[in-house]
Every structure is written in structure tokens, then in C-alpha cells.
Amino acid sequence: xxxxxxxxxxxxxxxxxxxxxxxxxxxxxxxxxxxxxxxxxxxxxxxxxxxxxxxxxxxxxxxxxxxxxxxxxxxxxxxxxxxxxxxxxxxxxxxxxxxxxxxxxxxxxxxxxxxxxxxxxxxxxxxxxxxxxxxxxxxxxxxxxxxxxxxxxxxxxxxxxxxxxxxxxxxxxxxxxxxxxxxxxxxxxxxxxxxxxxxxxxxxxxxxxxxxxxxxxxxxxxxxxxxxxxxxxxxxxxxxxxxxxxxxxxxxxxxxxxxxxxxxxxxxxxxxxxxxxxxxxxxxxxxxxxxxxxxxxxxxxxxxxxxxxxxxxxxxxxxxxxxxxxxxxxxxxxxxxxxxxxxxxxxxxxxxxxxxxxxxxxxxxxxxxxxxxxxxxxxxxxxxxxxxxxxxxxxxxxxxxxxxxxxxxxxx
Amino acid sequence: xxxxxxxxxxxxxxxxxxxxxxxxxxxxxxxxxxxxxxxxxxxxxxxxxxxxxxxxxxxxxxxxxxxxxxxxxxxxxxxxxxxxxxxxxxxxxxxxxxxxxxxxxxxxxxxxxxxxxxxxxxxxxxxxxxxxxxxxxxxxxxxxxxxxxxxxxxxxxxxxxxxxxxxxxxxxxxxxxxxxxxxxxxxxxxxxxxxxxxxxxxxxxxxxxxxxxxxxxxxxxxxxxxxxxxxxxxxxxxxxxxxxxxxxxxxxxxxxxxxxxxxxxxxxxxxxxxxxxxxxxxxxxxxxxxxxxxxxxxxxxxxxxxxxxxxxxxxxxxxxxxxxxxxxxxxxxxxxxxxxxxxxxxxxxxxxxxxxxxxxxxxxxxxxxxxxxxxxxxxxxxxxxxxxxxxxxxxxxxxxxxxxxxxxxxxxxxxxxxxxxxxxxxxxx
Numbered sequence: 026x027x028x029x030x031x032x033x034x035x036x037x038x039x040x041x042x043x044x045x046x047x048x049x050x051x052x053x054x055x056x057x058x059x060x061x062x063x064x065x066x067x068x069x070x071x072x073x074x075x076x077x078x079x080x081x082x083x084x085x086x087x088x089x090x091x092x093x094x095x096x097x098x099x100x101x102x103x104x105x106x107x108x109x110x111x112x113x114x115x116x117x118x119x120x121x122x123x124x125x126x127x128x129x130x131x132x133x134x135x136x137x138x139x140x141x142x143x144x145x146x147x148x149x150x151x152x153x154x155x156x157x158x159x160x161x162x163x164x165x166x167x168x169x170x171x172x173x174x175x176x177x178x179x180x181x182x183x184x185x186x187x188x189x190x191x192x193x194x195x196x197x198x199x200x201x202x203x204x205x206x207x208x209x210x211x212x213x214x215x216x217x218x219x220x221x222x223x224x225x226x227x228x229x230x231x232x233x234x235x236x237x238x239x240x241x242x243x244x245x246x247x248x249x250x251x252x253x254x255x256x257x258x259x260x261x262x263x264x265x266x267x268x269x270x271x272x273x274x275x276x277x278x279x280x281x282x283x284x285x286x287x288x289x290x291x292x293x294x295x296x297x298x299x300x301x302x303x304x305x306x307x308x309x310x311x312x313x314x315x316x317x318x319x320x321x322x323x324x325x326x327x328x329x330x331x332x333x334x335x336x337x338x339x340x341x342x343x344x345x346x347x348x349x350x351x352x353x354x355x356x357x358x359x360x361x362x363x364x365x366x367x368x369x370x371x372x373x374x375x376x377x378x379x380x381x382x383x384x385x386x387x388x389x390x391x392x393x394x395x396x397x398x399x400x401x402x403x404x405x406x407x408x409x410x411x412x413x414x415x416x417x418x419x420x421x422x423x424x425x426x427x428x429x430x431x432x433x434x435x436x437x
Numbered sequence: 438x439x440x441x442x443x444x445x446x447x448x449x450x451x452x453x454x455x456x457x458x459x460x461x462x463x464x465x466x467x468x469x470x471x472x473x474x475x476x477x478x479x480x481x482x483x484x485x486x487x488x489x490x491x492x493x494x495x496x497x498x499x500x501x502x503x504x505x506x507x508x509x510x511x512x513x514x515x516x517x518x519x520x521x522x523x524x525x526x527x528x529x530x531x532x533x534x535x536x537x538x539x540x541x542x543x544x545x546x547x548x549x550x551x552x553x554x555x556x557x558x559x560x561x562x563x564x565x566x567x568x569x570x571x572x573x574x575x576x577x578x579x580x581x582x583x584x585x586x587x588x589x590x591x592x593x594x595x596x597x598x599x600x601x602x603x604x605x606x607x608x609x610x611x612x613x614x615x616x617x618x619x620x621x622x623x624x625x626x627x628x629x630x631x632x633x634x635x636x637x638x639x640x641x642x643x644x645x646x647x648x649x650x651x652x653x654x655x656x657x658x659x660x661x662x663x664x665x666x667x668x669x670x671x672x673x674x675x676x677x678x679x680x681x682x683x684x685x686x687x688x689x690x691x692x693x694x695x696x697x698x699x700x701x702x703x704x705x706x707x708x709x710x711x712x713x714x715x716x717x718x719x720x721x722x723x724x725x726x727x728x729x730x731x732x733x734x735x736x737x738x739x740x741x742x743x744x745x746x747x748x749x750x751x752x753x754x755x756x757x758x759x760x761x762x763x764x765x766x767x768x769x770x771x772x773x774x775x776x777x778x779x780x781x782x783x784x785x786x787x788x789x790x791x792x793x794x795x796x797x798x799x800x801x802x803x804x805x806x807x808x809x810x811x812x813x814x815x816x817x818x819x820x821x822x823x824x825x826x827x828x829x830x831x832x833x834x835x836x837x838x839x840x841x842x843x844x845x846x847x848x849x850x851x852x853x854x855x856x857x858x859x860x861x862x863x864x865x866x
Contacts, residue, residue, distance in 0.1 A: 087665075087666070087669040168649075168653060217843070217846075220847070221846075221847045223843075223846040223847045224846060224855075226596075227792075227793075227796055227843075227846050228843055228846060228847075230596075230789055230792070231789075231793060231839040231840075231842050231843045232839075232843070233789075234786065234789070234836065234838075235836050235840060235843070238832040238833070238835050238836040238839075239832070239836070241832050242830050242832035242833065245830075245832070246830070364653070364657055367650075367653055367654075368654065368657070403669070404665045404667075404668030406660070406661045406664035406665040406668065407661070407665050408661070409657055409658070409660060409661025409664070409665075410658060410661035410662055410665060412657070412661070413655070413657040413658035413661060414658065416650070416654045417640060417646075417651070417654055417655075417658070420644075420646040420647065420650055420651070420654075421640055421644040421646050423644060424640075424644055
């Protein structure tokens with residue numbers, strides 16, 4: 026294994042240089058430009074555009090006013106057009122007010138609060154997205170985000186309610202417990218894959234449900250996690266000493282979890298791009314047979330990568346119970362983030378910085394969806410539709426190119 | 438033509454004398470472990486009292502009496518029988534033979550009787566309700582699993598079974614209401630399932646997108662779409678759009694009056710009878726027709742199939758669409774039977790259990806059906822036992838399908854081998 030291998034293109038979509046072509050350095054700018062015009066970045070942006078267009082159509086088709094005016098579109102097309110405009114602009118300005126800047130309230134603090142909500146929602150998406158993306162880079166599908174987050178949340182919460190320590194010890198211990206629980210739960214899939222070749226997709230999906238029922242059981246059993254004297258499957262609220270501190274004071278909900286997510290982005294970037302271990306991950310992801318032939322222990326790599334991936338998803342679980350939903354452990358503490366993380370990782374193309382951007386985008390959509398629901402009565406599930414359409418389009422670049430009549434990916 | 442095409446390793450299943458000892462030993466070991474577990478059950482948590490098994494339904498030819506047995510003695514007898522089964526299995530393996538399937542089935546039934554006698558001590562077990570309810574719960578799982586088996590046999594991994602069930606349920610509710618007949622709902626459900634399959638095929642076959650990604654994303658898309666439309670449209674007009682007529686139970690004359698079997702199998706809705714037919718037809722078509730041979734060829738070795746003139750991607754598309762029709766019919770169960778109304782995310786991940794049944798059933802329609810029935814039984818049993826106040830927490834019963842699937846894919850119980858080209862897009866040339 027020579028150091029040269031590191032500089033090989035890591036993406037399979039990247040075209041191999043034509044040997045007949047005289048080798049010219051096209052210059053950094055040209056490369057970037059071509060990447061933007063025909064490369065993946067543009068496809069990503071166009072995919073988002075397409076998904077938003079479809080989402081808008083759905084809002085229009087289900088809007089009462091639009092449907093009423095379409096009845097007499099021949100007689101008064103102006104009415105129809107203005108109904109369309111009102112419906113769409115109301116929806117997206119509500120989205121903007123919920124996700125970035127609220128012009129409807131007084132004072133800068135109140136106006137900027139939506140942006141901090143976006144950051145709050147994006148933290149677990151980034152963390153879990155990193156977990157899924159890291160596994161992708163090693164050629165593994167981690168569909169088990171839900172189970173890993175549940176187990177992590179339960180473990181972090183258990184440390185939270187079960188111990189009485191000062192904050193400086195208690196909080197790190199609880200976060201660590203969450204990461205460990207997530208790591209172990211994902212590690213099962215890595216271990217079985219290494220031992221018997223059991224497909225990690227199936228195992229992680231099944232572990233989601235096993236984890237769900239385990240946590241459900243613990244939450245409905247007195248003496249385990251259930252709040253004393255309660256009949257609901259819910260634990261006691263988290264004590265002050267394990268709650269992630271608020272970053273901007275009590276008026277904002279943004280908490281330390283976002284900083285943890287940023288640090289994790291940096292660590293994973295370093296791990297993947299600068300460390301020997303990350304090189305092994307990528308080598309196994311590109312071609313496990315070649316990696317094995319070069320002396321990499323593929324089985325051990327599978328276990329390691331799943332442990333780290335699960336730890337990252339576990340941090341997302343800890344972030345929920347110790348920061349965002351501190352009123353007690355429930356079986357819904359994952360809030361769909363385990364699956365959202367898959368779309369985040371795919372949109373971010375499994376690159377740490379891409380995941381950061383995708384997590385911010387989806388966090389913003391989530392924050393904005395609540396204000397769309399409150400102001401315009403548009404169900405929050407519109408975000409799921411847009412999110413999944415983005416990923417479908419991104420996964421099929423030729424389709425997006427065909428829709429927008431773009432040139433094919435450069436071949437030389 | 439490249440030379441790197443994977444050649445599947447032939448699996449020899451027909452030679453009982455050459456079973457490797459290590460594989461053959463798994464059966465008696467598993468039976469032994471279960472026997473031991475049942476023994477531990479009474480050793481550590483003995484339950485006194487009598488258990489009653491209620492077998493009668495009111496319209497049988499003749500009434501079977503209730504059977505009341507002393508709990509502990511029954512479990513003791515069961516343990517002896519289980520040990521005997523294990524011994525027979527060990528003896529057969531010692532002579533270089535496999536453990537026959539009927540022995541495992543017998544073992545399972547005996548073990549279940551022992552477990553019920555223990556868990557329901559002092560209570561009475563409604564056997565017919567237990568078994569009949571299991572069938573009802575298993576209907577969407579069986580339809581979903583059949584769809585899954587067909588898709589994977591053709592080489593397309595179908596994680597989107599859950600999306601097909603959910604979209605089927607949604608379409609059945611709307612069209613069942615609008616058309617005013619559950620048959621309209623059923624047809625719409627099947628078409629909805631096929632529509633999801635078409636999108637899956639479009640991305641997975643035409644655009645070579647990773648099938649697992651498409652499947653997972655499609656599930657999310659269908660959840661989002663149906664929940665959005667439910668909140669935006671259905672919830673506003675429940676009477677006009679979300680109140681379908683439902684299928685009534687149709688007792689089959691004569692067959693329906695046989696004690697135990699009749700009420701369990703033959704006093705069900707038309708969807709259950711369609712399910713029986715679907716299992717038979719899929720198994721027959723897959724193994725006994727030219728079409729089935731082509732499907733399997735495309736799933737095992739698409740290049741070879743292409744070489745002999747089979748249109749690989751067209752075969753995959755048609756198979757996937759048929760699979761979608763079947764899975765969609767399973768979705769109709771949710772909105773056209775007992776509670777004729779659509780609710781958000783009402784399949785609750787049943788598609789993933791169906792996927793588990795596909796794998797646990799080793800990609801075989803009949804075995805997958807049995808696995809789906811077993812999973813339906815586990816779900817219903819947890820409900821019945823929690824009503825009876827059983828000592829086993831219901832969550833552990835509900836966990837069972839998933840745990841056995843993990844054990845199955847980890848190769849602890851027999852080898853499970855997916856179709857060789859499962860999940861691999863086919864690029865001609």
C-alpha cells in the first residue's frame with residue numbers, strides 16, 4: 026500500500042483520465058467550474074429545486090382557494106393566478122419566518138429566534154447523519170439509527186436520573202453513556218457482518234424494533250426506567266445537572282448539542298481524510314476484496330466503523346434527551362431522526378461538510394414546517410415529502426440532467 | 438463481455454447423505470436449547486393451577502369439550518416429549534441424516550402447548566380466538582412477504598414493502614369510499630402497490646440507483662405523502678373520502694363448520710381466501726411455469742439469462758409490478774376489514790416484518806408465508822397473553838419476529854442464501 030493510493034479519486038462517478046489525452050493541468054478554477062456545471066454540486070441544487078417544485082404543487086392542489094378558482098379559470102384567470110400566488114407565497118414566507126427570520130414580532134431577539142431553532146433542530150440531524158455517512162464510506166448501510174438513538178437516549182437518561190453528581194461530571198458521563206449504548210447497538214450489526222456476513226441492512230432494521238421493544242419494556246416497568254408511581258411508559262424528567270447548557274441564555278432553546286455536532290463534523294473529517302483508520306474505512310468501502318488483498322482486516326474494519334457510527338448516532342440520541350426533550354425518556358425520543366439521518370447523509374454525499382450543510386437545510390425545513398402548520402395549516406409531513414424527493418433525485422443524476430436538459434457528465 | 442461476472446456457488450440441497458455434520462448438528466442443538474429453556478421456565482417460576490383450552494365455536498357440527506389440564510404436570514409432560522424429539526433428531530444426525538421438517542413442526546407445537554399451559558395457569562386460553570386472530574393479523578404480512586419474495590427472486594430488493602402496504606391502505610380507504618364498494622377499494626389498493634413498485638423499478642432498474650436507498654426513501658415518501666394528504670384532505674372530509682364499506686366475513690359452508698379448523702381458517706373475509714389463493718398461485722408460478730423459471734434466472738444470473746435471450750430488465754419490471762399488486766392487496770386489509778378508516782402511519786412498520794418473513798422464509802413463497810403466519814401468531818399471542826395477565830411482558834413477545842430474523846441471517850439456524858444477483862442492477866454489455 027503506497028501513499029499514492031491516497032490521492033486516487035474516491036468517487037466512482039469521477040471519470041478516469043483518458044490516457045491518450047496529453048496530460049494538462051486544467052487549472053484549479055476550470056476544475057471547480059466544470060464540477061459546478063456538470064458535476065454533483067449542481068445536481069444537488071437542482072434536486073432541491075425539483076423537490077420544492079413538487080412540494081409546491083402538492084400545497085397548491087390541496088389548497089381550497091386554488092381549487093375554487095380553478096372552477097372558473099376560463100372566465101377569470103386572474104383570480105386563479107392570484108390564489109396560486111397567495112397560497113405559495115404565504116406558505117414559503119411562513120417557512121422563512123419559522124426557519125430564519127421572523128418579521129412578525131418586535132425586537133431583534135425575537136426575530137432571530139427562528140434561526141437558533143433551525144440550529145437546534147439541525148444538531149441531531151448532523152450527528153446522526155455523520156453516523157450514517159461514515160458507515161456509507163466504508164460501504165455499510167446503517168439503517169439502524171432509530172434503535173441506536175433509542176438505546177442511547179435510554180442509557181444517557183438512565184445515567185441522568187439514576188445518579189446524583191455535579192454537572193461537570195454528570196453531563197459528560199451521561200453523554201458518554203449515550204454514545205457507548207449507540208456504539209454497542211450498532212456494533213452488533215458490525216460484529217455479525219464480520220462473523221457471518223449477515224447483511225447489515227437487515228440486522229440494523231431488525232435491531233430498530235428489538236431496541237424499540239427493549240426500551241418500551243424498560244419504560245413500562247417500575248424499578249427500571251418508568252417514573253415512580255406512573256402508569257405511562259415514560260421516565261422522570263432529567264435533573265438540572267445533566268441538561269446541556271443553553272448557548273444564548275434562557276430566551277433561546279439552542280443548547281450545547283449544536284457545538285457537539287460541529288466538533289463531531291471536524292473529528293469525522295479528520296478521521297476520514299487524515300487518519301490511517303479513515304483510509305482503511307474508505308479502502309474497504311471502495312473495494313473490500315482489494316482492501317483484503319492489501320492486508321486490511323476487513324471484518325475488524327466493519328466492527329470499528331459500526332462502533333464509531335453508532336457512537337455518533339448515539340450522540341444524537343443523547344442530544345435529544347439531554348437537550349431538546351428533557352421532560353423524560355419516551356419511545357418517541359428519536360422523533361424520526363434515525364431515518365432522516367439517511368436522507369441527510371445522502372444529500373451530503375457522505376462528506377462531513379456536506380452533511381453539515383444538509384443537516385442545516387433539513388433542520389431549517391423542520392423548524393419552518395411548524396410555523397407553516399401553525400400559520401397556514403399545512404401538515405408538517407410536507408417536509409418528509411420534500412426530503413425524500415430530494416434524495417431520490419440526487420441518487421439519480423441522469424434523471425435530473427434529463428429533466429433540465431443538461432449536458433452529460435464530462436467523459437474526458 | 439467482462440469476465441468478472443459473479444458465478445453463484447451451487448448449493449446442493451438434494452443430497453441427504455452428504456450433509457456437513459456442522460450444519461446438521463444445528464437442529465438438535467437448537468431443539469435441545471429450547472427444551473432446556475422450557476425446563477428452566479418451571480424450575481424458576483413454577484405456576485400452580487389448572488389451564489383450560491377452549492376449543493369450541495358455537496356453529497360447529499359438534500362441540501368439542503373444554504380441555505382443562507393441571508399446569509405443572511402438563512409442562513412436565515411437554516418437557517419429556519421435547520426431550521424425546523431432541524433425542525430423535527440427534528439420533529438421525531448421528532446416522533448422517535437431516536432432521537425432518539415434520540419433527541421440527543411437532544416440536545414447535547408441543548413446545549407452544551407447554552408454554553401456554555404455563556403462561557395461562559389458572560386461566561382459560563381461547564384457542565380459536567388465538568389462532569383465528571393470528572391469521573387476521575398475518576394477512577398483510579403474507580401479502581407483503583409474497584410481494585417481497587417475487588421481487589427479490591427477480592433480483593430487486595424490496596425494502597419498500599411497507600410503503601406499498603401503506604399506500605395500498607390509503608388508496609383502499611379513498612376509493613372504497615368514493616366507489617362505494619370494498620371491491621373498488623381493493624382494486625385501487627393493488628394499483629397503488631404497483632405504483633410504488635413502478636417508482637422503485639424506475640429508479641432501481643432504469644437509473645441503477647441503489648435499491649436499498651430507493652426502498653428506504655420510498656417508505657419515507659409514502660409516509661409523508663399519505664400523512665400530508667390525510668391531514669390536508671381526508672381529515673376535512675371524513676364522510677366523503679375516508680369511510681369505506683368493509684368486507685364481511687364469509688363462512689364457507691361445510692368447511693367452516695369443522696371444529697377448530699373451520700372457525701380459524703374458513704370463517705374469514707374474502708381477503709383471507711384471496712391470500713390462500715395468492716400463496717398457491719405464486720408458489721406454482723415461480724416453480725412450475727416458464728415465467729417463473731425466467732424470473733429466477735434473472736435473479737440468480739442475469740448475464741446468463743440475457744445470453745439465452747431473456748429480457749432481464751423487462752422481466753424485472755413485470756415481476757416487480759405483479760409483486761406490487763400483491764403487496765398492495767395486503768394494504769387493503771388495514772382499511773377494508775375491521776376498522777374501515779385510514780389513519781396516519783397505520784401499518785406501523787408491518788412491511789419490515791414482512792421483509793423479515795421473506796428472509797426467515799429463505800426467499801421461498803411457502804416458507805415465507807409460514808414465517809409471516811408465525812409472526813402474526815407471535816403478535817396475537819402477546820395480545821392474548823397480556824389480557825390473561827401472563828408473566829411474560831408483551832414487549833418480548835412482540836420482539837420475537839425480529840430476534841429470530843437476526844438469528845436467521847446470522848446463519849445460526851440453517852444457511853440462508855439470497856438470490857445471487859439480489860440487489861444488483863443489470864447493465865447490458
